Amino acid sequence: MSAHDMPMSGSVDMTHGGGGRAMAELIRTLFNKHFSNPILDQGNDGALMSLPPGRVVISTDGHVISPLFFPGGDIGALSINGTVNDVAMMGARPLYVAVGFILEEGFPMADLERIVVSMASAAKAAGVTIVTGDTKVVEKGKGDGVFITTTGIGVVPEGVETSGSKARPGQAVLVSGTMGDHGVAILSKRESLEFETEIVSDCAALNGLIADMLAAVPGVTTLRDPTRGGLAATLNEIARASHVGMMLDEDAIPVRPDVHAACELLGLDALYVANEGKLICICENHDAETLLAVMRAHPLGRDAARIGTVIEDAAHLIQMRTGFGGTRVVDWIAGEQLPRIC
């Protein structure tokens, strides 16, 4: 191991956010080292770039997850993948990411480097470039290690018109895989629970999967990632924005058996638990089988399933036929089940 590859030592102090030499050194030896690319390396307070023609999407997301490191990921990978996904759900090809760090005084530099390396790796995997950033430091006790706000920018291909407000009765409701993995992985880690098999977060960038789906069916109606509030909150948002209801089939919603068991133990409902590598797709009924085939052919969509149908409903309710033959309303969650899950 060369000196260049030694883990960084020491910890974050107030000078790293002061705008002087210590901050410049941190940028040079940590952020620019791992994120280096021609746009970032210009060294300005912002990034200058050319975008391909088309409508532009911008999305921003703060990440305050606790714990910072968890089975299947960390705040760094999550901050890149979450924003890549938000941009991709708008039908756009994600291209560039801006990163804002808020660091707490005393945070170990080695942990910060681990997070930065994870971000660089996630960006590379997703095919996006980190083009600009900012670092602030707050006193010990005024933050929680590290918060990361990422902003993504992308361009929508001609002909793509996805929206959360255009779902229509008769359309199919699909999901790309199992529900609840991320939230249960975080909570298990937080509560130090041990299961027979470790439950890992599904944290992943879905832009590749979406590109395949849009190549097959450019007219996909809605793409959304069921993060905070899980499947239930996201479907309710779509129903409200589109002035429709939905009828789901409980038995069709994929949930891993270990996640199901953990939810029972923790008193959670997997439909309300956050996902970080799954999507909801609403499409014309006649496109459903084509899209399911495309999704199942992708590593991140192997467990894709049709879980329900959009229906007319003036009350915009999400209803679900249960395994026992009844029907129940999948209401908005009133508060939150899991704080600081993303």
Add this chain to the structure above:
Amino acid sequence: MSAHDMPMSGSVDMTHGGGGRAMAELIRTLFNKHFSNPILDQGNDGALMSLPPGRVVISTDGHVISPLFFPGGDIGALSINGTVNDVAMMGARPLYVAVGFILEEGFPMADLERIVVSMASAAKAAGVTIVTGDTKVVEKGKGDGVFITTTGIGVVPEGVETSGSKARPGQAVLVSGTMGDHGVAILSKRESLEFETEIVSDCAALNGLIADMLAAVPGVTTLRDPTRGGLAATLNEIARASHVGMMLDEDAIPVRPDVHAACELLGLDALYVANEGKLICICENHDAETLLAVMRAHPLGRDAARIGTVIEDAAHLIQMRTGFGGTRVVDWIAGEQLPRIC
């Protein structure tokens, strides 16, 4: 006062970041109420928009200032103006802003509304649109009231090529006004110091001033805002990036007498103190008088002055002829004078 205009009551709790109904209500009754515009009102996880043709600039900035409310501004106005300025310094016309809030549990809702109203007002004054946002909540003791990360996007007009790395010997160094007002206002408030006249922050959006300058001289070499680290840090950054030195004239650098007096009392040097409504401009020598006239004709550039000249210097030093006839080096600040100043 109608019920609609009553200040909000209560305080932020964990449910406001949970992705459920409480968060949706907060977005509807606070953020969307004050920020409303056709793009934001689409209600997606990101914003979809068309950009005019041209190179695109994106810049992100976290705001952790303490105190949140200060003479001349607050964290809300600062978060908009700071990002508008970062985009404008790249020669771009700022158009859109994305906003990420990290709120601490227990933060008074009335204070949050005051901040949001201030952001809406600053955005309107600067002519930018807040198109998307995100809200997270952390437990009491894991944050500090409110942190705001803003990301701005803009488009560079044809023919504008400003850069921090293209300063050349013989060029003029200009500033748009007095140095140190913002930092001294913050510190006076923090230390509860009273002066004969209240020192107020210069917090302002400079895109209008810059538009006037670029209309007169499209080939301006460098525009930068001397925020954290003040004039000294910013000039050192430019010198390093451009491989030049600079010779300043201390007597030509505008500093308000009360700011000068406060700096003496506080043991600060105004050249290292943050500004939030001032810019540095480097231009060809023959353009200096034209630009100074344009700047002085604008309300935010009334005290514009030429403070020095770019020189050849392999060591990239910023030197200054002092009022006493000597010459001293204006070094990078090693640490920081003022933490959490922006």
